[in-house]
Amino acid sequence: MITRVTCAVIEQYARVLITQRSKSMPDPLLWEFPGGKVEAGETEEECLVREIREELSLHITPQFRMTPVLHQLGDNPALELIPFRCLYDGGTIQLLEHRNYKWVHPQDLLDHDWCAPDIPVVEEYLRLLKAS
Template sequence: MITKVTCALIEQYGRVLITQRSETMPQAMLWEFPGGKVEDGETEEACLIREIKEELNLSITPKKRLTPVVQRYGDKTIELIPYLCQYNGGTIKLAEHRSYHWVVPQDLANYDWCPADVPIMQEFVALAGEQFSS
């Protein structure tokens, strides 16, 4: 069975928000785009809005769906569904994560990422590059 998980690429001032998993979470200490599991009957967008509010105390609007990634972690398989999101407000309060950074796209490759987030990070960097070159 595949678990659907959404993640938010929250952009502000040319930077994107990334979060570091805590010591007690699976994939401990690795970096990811924040998000969470889609609950039964919930849309991907509603899941993102809820999860980002619960985990980070931020208000966002999902804008554009990027390419989902299917990743196996041991006996679990997830489909990680990324969205470019608009930051609407709020002050970050970490509920689950150890740390967060606002990062310019060209520096994202310098972080130690969860495997499922790597292709999403690469797609985002490519999209950001297109924005700057056009």
């Protein structure tokens, strides 16, 4: 069985939002793009909007679906990470699950210690920026 999870590459003022996992989460203190599990009957975009609102109190608009990442770790079920480039539409960040957050310039993304499934997302995002 594959667990489907969305994540948001939220852009604002030429910067991107990244979040740091809490000590109590799997992969503690690593950085990731925020998001969450797709629920039954929910589209990927609906999931992403809901998760970002629930976890960070932000409003976003998904713009572009990026390449999903299939990640297998040991005997655990596979994870499909489905990233979207998103626009920030408002709200004030409230950390309800994460330890920390940063708005970073794209060139600084690789300076962070990322969760393994997010690394290909960072790499694709940087390629997309370079090509545009």
